[in-house]
Amino acid sequence: MTAGEGGAIAPSIITPLGDCAVTIQIGDRADPVIARRVRALAADIHAAALAPVRDVALGYAALTVWYDALHTDYAAMVSALEPIVAAAATRLGAPATSAVTGREHVISVRYDGPDLEEVAQRTGLTTSDVVSRHSGRQYTVYFLGFVPGFAYLGELDSALVLPRRTEPRPRVPAGAVAIAGAQTAIYPYAIPGGWHLIGRTAVNLFDPRRDPPATLAPGDRVRFVAVEE
Amino acid sequence: MIEITAAPPFLTVQDLGRPGYHAQGVPSGGAMDPWAFSVANALVGNVGTAAGLEWSLGSGRIQWHDAGAFALAGATVDATLDGAPVAMHRWYRAREGSVLALHRFAAGRFAYLACAGGIDTLPVLGSRATYLSARFGGLEGRLLRSGDRLEVGRSPVPLRGVGFTIPRELEPRYETAECRVVVGPHAALFGAESWSALTTTTYTIDSASDRMGYRLVGPPLQHQGHAALPSAPVCPGAVQVPAGGRPIVLMADAPTVGGYPVIAVVCSADLPLVAQRCPGEALRFRIVSVDDAQRALRRRAGAVHTIGQLVQGAAVRG
Incomplete structure (x- = not known):
């Protein structure tokens, strides 16, 4: 269903998501190349400014187009989207510029999360190794979702990859810096969560009075810097 | 202006939500039952985007500081206005000082109160819907409490005469499981x-x-x-x-x-x-097929539109 880097590209799959949205599945896994294609296709759909489109939401390997079902139907929506999807597939080597020219962010993190020791034990590293591997690279914002301002960042150093916690916490504090799988993220709000908490930051990730309200945007690059206080 | 004089445990300002911010991680939100919500709005002559109150279980009271009109829709509730029974899916006039008391939920989970003119809190990202998880929208992004006062906008339609009741076939119904x-x-x-x-x-x-x-x-x-x-x-x-x-x-x-x-x-x-x-x-x-689902959605929108038209006609005839 998906293409590896330089491999043959399987066609995208278009399916209804209920009666007001269409999902375009580009791949079947979290992967930087697929994520870039998702961002590029989202930019193309925005640029096409199709009248019934209400919103475009992104995931790792799929995007969803919300439309006004009172004024169009599923078949017409798919017909309008198909040429955009086909055109995007033919210029994979040159993704839309808007998808690659993100901003750079440097975020200060105090690495004192409640799971830092456990992450070190399970990965066979020292806590300072965990910190240097987490802060020692640049991440790309794949997409935002879950709750306002929550950015899925990848890819994590392969030595830090762990499955989610078996027992999610009922409440993860706002500002918690967390890892799970090959991803890292910051919790913008105090919400339940199953990721491993390794640090915290004071950065404000979402302010509904700003436009856009989220601090991070798909395609942006993020670097974490360890601070003592 | 209306005042929540005795707040139930779960009362929020809602509208039809903020659909354009999914890519920022913001759910569309809004009324849990947009059907009943829209019917309540239509009954008092409001535009579809006007905000109202979503009331989930529990009793409480609301007082009008200025004369106005309101309607209840959705869950079947036992309610009184200044002691007189209030029916669902019908609009009522409230005088200055009138008290609407919602005593208990007989069936259903969410009742909607539409006030002619709409609840006028500050829109956030294009909507007045309360989004509790991120604490924005509605009144300070939170549940309403006793003592909260809410501004009500100007009524777009002059409602006259006795309260108009919608035909039974246009009423929201929830019997089927x-x-x-x-x-x-x-x-x-x-x-x-x-x-x-x-x-x-x-x-x-x-x-x-x-x-x-x-x-x-x-x-x-x-x-x-x-x-x-x-x-x-x-x-x-x-x-x-x-x-x-x-x-x-x-x-x-x-x-x-x-x-x-x-x-x-x-x-x-x-x-x-x-x-x-x-x-x-x-x-x-x-x-069912997506086509059938969309036809049902359009029929629903048509029914709500019809209620709005009937109310306008009733208002004109006085």
Whole structure:
């Protein structure tokens, strides 16, 4: 269903998501190349400014187009989207510029999360190794979702990859810096969560009075810097 | 202006939500039962985007500081205005100092109070809907409390004469436990047994149900392959099947993305049937085509429009 880097590209799959949205599945896994294609296709759909489109939401390997079902139907929506999807597939080597020219962010993190020791034990590293591997690279914002301002960042150093916690916490504090799988993220709000908490930051990730309200945007690059206080 | 003189445990300002911010992680939110919400608005001559109050279970009282008009829709509630019984799906005039008391919920889970002119809180990201998880929208992004005062906008239609009651065939009704679904994006991950279970089981609503999602109690649905998929956008009505196989119907304030297979999606026209069911109540699913689902949605919108027209006609005739 998906293409590896330089491999043959399987066609995208278009399916209804209920009666007001269409999902375009580009791949079947979290992967930087697929994520870039998702961002590029989202930019193309925005640029096409199709009248019934209400919103475009992104995931790792799929995007969803919300439309006004009172004024169009599923078949017409798919017909309008198909040429955009086909055109995007033919210029994979040159993704839309808007998808690659993100901003750079440097975020200060105090690495004192409640799971830092456990992450070190399970990965066979020292806590300072965990910190240097987490802060020692640049991440790309794949997409935002879950709750306002929550950015899925990848890819994590392969030595830090762990499955989610078996027992999610009922409440993860706002500002918690967390890892799970090959991803890292910051919790913008105090919400339940199953990721491993390794640090915290004071950065404000979402302010509904700003436009856009989220601090991070798909395609942006993020670097974490360890601070003592 | 109205004042919440005795707040129930769960009272929020809602409208039809903020649909344009999914890519920022913001769910569309809004009224859990947009059908009843829209009917209440139409009854008092409001535009569809006007904000009202969503009242979930529990008793309480609201006082009018200025004369106005209001209507209740959705859950069947025992209510009185200055001691006189108030019927559902009919508009009433409130005098300065009038008190609307909502005593108990007889059936259903969400009642909507529309005030002529709409509740006038500050819109956030294009909507007045309260989004509790991120604490914005409505009044300070929170549940309403006793003592809260809310401004009411100017009524767009001069309502005259006695309260207009909508024809029975246009009233929101929730008796049927059968709700229509369309096949979901991960349909291929489920085998014949799961599809049979989905369409023949009478599920019950679990107590772990809120504005984010309703858990269903019934035989587990088995999916082939991974229980966890790369996170992808989801929508209200999506029937997610986590590893344990117990389905969850995502509701208005659900996260914008999910990593569990979506076997089916409840039709927009029937999501109010789910929303209005209390823990322990029954729910069944019937598969229809997307075309059928969209036709049902358009019929629904047409019915709400008709109510608005009838109210306008009644207002003109006085």
